[in-house]
Amino acid sequence: MDILTILAESARSAVGPVAAIYALAAVGLNLHFGYTGLLNFGQVGFMLVGAYGVGISVGVYGLPVLVGFAVSLACAVVLALLLGIPTLRLRSDYLAISTIATAEVLRYVYRAGFAEPLTNGVYGLQNLSAGFRSINPFESAERYGFGVFNFSGNHLWVMVATWSLVGLFALLTWMLMHSPWGRVIKGIREDEDAVRSLGKNVFAYKMQVLVLGGVIGALAGGMMAVHQAAINPDQFKPQVSFFLWAILLLGGAGRVLGPLIGSVVFWFLMNFTDGLLRALGSEGYLPFLSGPDFGAIQLAFVGLLLVLLIVFRPQGLIGDRKEMLINVK
Amino acid sequence: MSSDETTVSGAEDRMAGVEPVPGVGKPDPVLVADGVRRSFGGLTAVDVEHLEVQRGTITALIGPNGAGKSTLFNLLTGFDRVDQGRWSFDGEAINGRRGHQVARSGMVRTFQLTKALTRMSVLDNMLLGAQRQYGERMAGALWRPGWRKQEAANTERAMALLERFRLLDKRDDMAGSLSGGQRKLLEMARSLMTEPDMIMLDEPMAGVNPALVQSLLGHITSLRDEGRTVLFVEHDMDVIMGISDWIVVLAQGRVIAEGRPSDIKSDKQVIDAYLGAQEDEAEAGEGDDG
Structure with missing residues (x-):
């Protein structure tokens, strides 16, 4: 067993394409929850429509990849409106319930028999990355x-593109949150009735945020499609949303760089615990466990680390403890 | 307090000749409500036949717990929906408008449980009150030169108000670090940022320490003296009798009496419905029907 190799491999994947994609989706979730207080437990739903927007456009209709991304964004806007119109007027916990349900319903719809002509059902779509790779400035084999x-x-091309998007949207977040618009948004997080009583159309603001954060999630889904070259509906289970929440809370909700740092640390921990367990297993230190058990143990281990984080550093790695400690009531 | 007395009598002049009977017409009403009803399940919380609020006065809304004061407040300000009824503000029908639309038309409210935005600075709280900000539009927000001047002007106005409400040295503190009374002051100052014609105060003295009560009273009368209309819900009878130009008494959702403080003090029905019961009920608050 070589601990250094495991560390190095974990560090490598912590900045890799997957970490970048999750960071991007978490930037969207940060707008929803971190700044506006919208409890969106279905961010994976936006990733799903984003991935399939690219997947169906490119894989089924043979359209250029950029058209695929445009379709993704349009799907995300439609989803946000469908989700937001009935739920954003209600208390925030209703949004939590309906987002998690909506994301699951979407997954079942995309894998259903009647959707097969477009989505190819449970088998998913393949050969999705050719268009994206054709504009790759790097040598693909090198x-x-x-x-x-x-x-x-x-x-590297996926990484550069995705981390650039992360940077772009982090900058956009910063600019928005340092404007009067952002002040209204943070006000809504604190107490939307107070903001309403000052003449702000709270519903419209929440809708704008839901759309913007959803669109960012869809972009992450689209990048997932071109990165993996193949997608299927069961990649978009609720646990993806929970990973995103873990990333956001780990990094620090309501901080511009929270999702970015959270994703890097989260994927480092995921890969490190995975590598460590496998190495221990192969050395025979874990005789009572077999291969498939490692995944479960590893998730439990990461979960434990997150619990410790919430207990000892509830504001996340870069959150503001002073802000956390103020009694919200 | 002597200067207050002269202004009180000034406002009383406007009410001269108005009969102290429920639903009486006022010479220059800013708010006129007709047939406002709201029930929760089988319980009728508010059932107001006719109510007028005189412009430029301090009108108190009193009544025993559960009388529907907070509910009426919520209805008039668009924070709850009526079953039926119409009301107009400054001659314009505003029933059916949502909370933010009512605020934009110049009728701003505060809350019984103070809603200071705790994790924002005092100054940011104030700036939220400013209306028609270019930077509050999503696209406009990204173009800083488009809103910088307006922001500076708003900040200046906010500073002046903070000065007036003795909160200037707290401007960079989180609103959550203020005391209960200071939060009430902040909420009042913030509502003034909207430049309202009418201010609806829901129990402005609740939970405020006695030392601050006088200062709050001074601020409320100064609102009236600037020409604004104040409608407030309160439990403390000394406060009500001391600063109100007109008092409206609600019981079981209906207006059972209205008049000058002197009329109300001697009204048999009011004494039965409210004043007699004040001792044991004043503490309980009215959170149950809001």
Whole structure:
């Protein structure tokens, strides 16, 4: 067993395409929950419509990848409106329930028999990355980087594109939150009735945020489609939303860089615990466990780390403890 | 307090000749409500036949717990929906409007349980009250030069109000760090940022320490003296009798009496319905029907 190799491999994947995609989706969730207080437990639903927007456009209709992304964004806007119109006027816990349900319903619809002509049902869609790779400025077969941080040209292209989007939307978040618009948004998080009593159309603001955060989630889904080249509905289970929540709380909700740092640390921990368990297992230190058990133990282990975080650092890694400690009532 | 007395009598002049009977017409009403009804299940919380509020006065809304004061407040300000009824503000029908629309038309409210936005600075709380901000539109927000000047002007106005409400040195503190009384002051100052014609105060003295009560009273009368109309719900009879120009008494959702403080003090029905019961009920508050 080589602990250094495991560490290096974990560090490599902490900045890799998957971490970037989750960071992007978490930037959207940060707008929803971190700034506005919208309890969206169905961010994966936006990723799903985003991934299939690209997947169906590219894989079924053979359209250019950029058209696929445009379709993704349109789907996300429609989903946000459908979700928001009935629920945003209600108390925030209703949004929590309906988002988690909506995301699951979407998954079942996309994998259903009647949707097969478009989605290919449970088998999903394949060969989705050719268009994206055709505009790859790097050599796809070549490896780039230094030391352990080396990636194939294809992965590097996904990373550059996705981390750039993360940076772009983090900047957008910063600009919005340092404006009067952001002040209204933070006010809504504190007490929407107070904001309403000052003449602000709270519903319209929440809808704007739901759409914007959803669109960012859909972009992350689209990047997932071109990264993996193949998607199927069962990748978009509720646990993806929970990972995003873990990332957001780990990094610090309501902080511009929270999702970014959260994703890097989260995927480092995920890969490190996974690698460690596997290494221990192969050395024979875990005789009572077999291969498939590692996944469950690993999730429990990550869960434990997150619980410790909530207990000892509830504001997340870069959150503001002073802000956390103020009695919200 | 001597200066207050002269202004009280000034406002009383406007009410001269108005009969102290429920639903009486006022010479220059800013708010006129007709047939406002709201029931929760089988319980009729509010059933107001006719009510007028005179412009430029301090009108108190009193009544025993559960009389429907807070519910009436919520209805008039668009924070709850009526079963039926019409009301107009400044000659314009505003029934059916939502809370933010009512606020935009110049009738702003505060809350019984103070709603200071605790994790925002005092100054940010104030700036939220400013209306028609270019930077509050999503697209406009990204174009800083478009709203910077307006923001500076709003900040200046906010500072002046904070000065007036003795909160200026707290401007960068989180609103959550203020005391209960200071939060009431902040809420009042913030509502003034909207430049309202009428201010609806829901129990402005609740939970405020006695030392601050006088200062709050001074602020309320100064609102009237600026020409604004104040309608407030309160339990403390000394406060009510001391600063009100007109008092409206609600019981079981209906207006059972209205008049000058002197009329109300001697009204048999009021004494039965409210004043006699005040001792044991004043503490309980009215959270149950809001």
